[in-house]
Amino acid sequence: MSNTHEKDVVLVNEQGLHTRPARILVEKTTRFKSEIEIILNDYVANGKSIMGLLGLLAYKGCKLKIRATGEDAEEAVKEIATLIESGFDE
C-alpha cells in the first residue's frame, strides 16, 4: 500500500539551493518517515540526502517537484512545499 503525494513548487532563493537551504531542507525531510524525492527535470534527488539535493544544482526560479511516499506523505509534501516557497527565510 503506497501513499504517494506530489506537488510542484518554484524555488525563490536568490542564490538557488546552496548549502544553507539544503541543510534546512534535509533537517525537515528527515523528520518524516516517508521516502522523499525532490525532482528537477529528470534529475531525481533523495530528499533526505544533502549531497543529493546539492547535486540538483537548483537555481532561482526553477520548478521543483516534491514527491513523498509513505504514511506521512501528505503532511510531508505540505510542509516541505511551504518551506521551499518561503525561500528559507533568505
Add this chain to the structure above:
Amino acid sequence: MSRLTVKQLLEDGGKSLELSLVDGSDGLWHDLSDSRYFKAGLLLTGLEINKGKHGIVILGFTEISFLSNLPDNEKLFQACTTLLETEPACIIITKNQEIPTLLKKMSLEASIPLLTTPKKTGDFLDCLDSFIDEYTKEITRMHGVLVEVLGIGVFLTGPSGIGKSEAALELVTRGHRLVADDTVEIQKHHPDVLEGRGTPIIKHHMEIRGLGIINVPFLFGPASVRDRKKIEIAIQLEEWDGTKEYERLGSDEKHLEILGIKIPLIILPVRPGRSLGTIIEVAARDQLLKQRGINSFQMFQEKLNEALINHVPEAVIEQDIE
C-alpha cells in the same frame, strides 16, 4: 534515449562526421534510433543480403566505382532500384565522390537524403559508430554510492542514513577507490555493460554525519578516486530486521535490474559490530572468484555431498584438512 534522425546526424555530427546534404531534404526526419548502417556492397549486384530496412547505407570507393563502371544505364537502374528497395533512411557517400546522376534522381524521387563526407570510409564508420552510441545511450540516475573494490565496481544502495558513505569511506581508507557518492549516473553500453559515474560538482565529495562534506581526493590522494567504472555487483544495505531471513548459504542468487541489465545483488543487514568495509571487500573477492568460474557455495556443497554419500570416516576428513 534520445531520438536520432538524419537531420541530427547532419547537424550534430559536426566536425566528427563532416556531412553535407546533396539532396533529399524531404527525408531528413527519417528515424535512425533503431537502425544500424551497412555498406551497400553486394546489394548493388542484386544480391539482397542486407535486408535491414531504414538503415544508413554507405557508398564507399568500391561501390561508387562499381556503379560508374556499369556498362549501361539499365544495369545502373537495376542496381539503384535494389538499393532503394531496402528503404534506406539515408545514403552517405564517402571521400566526396561524384554521385551517379541517375542515383541522385532516383533517391530524390524516393525522398531519401543523399549526404557526402570528405572522410575515408573506414575513418567515417569509426566516427559514425561512436556518434550513434553517444546519441542513443540510455542513462539513469540512482541514489547510492559507487566504489571500486579490487577492480570490481560495487554499487551500494539503501535508504539515506543507513551508512553507505561511511562504508565507502572505510573502503577508501583501505586503498579502494570512490567513483561517486550519493547520486550515480548510470549509462548502458551495448550489449550488457552498465557504467557508473558521479554527477558534476558533487562527485568525489562525501557527506559524513558528524564531519560534514569532505573532499576525498584531497584527503586521500588522487589515486583514491576514479571517474567512471563498470558496475559489477550491487549491495543493498538495510536495517537489520530480526523477523527477516537473510542469506545464510549463498545459494540464492538475487539480481538488481538497471536499464534492463541484471547485476548480482547482495542484501546486507546493518548491525553494530559488523564491519561493512570487510564484508563488502569479501563480497568483491567472491565476485572475482565467480567471474573466474569458482563458486564458493557450489564447491562446498559438492564436497559435503560427496562426504555424505561415501560416508567418509572422520579420520580421512581430518587428514584432508592437514
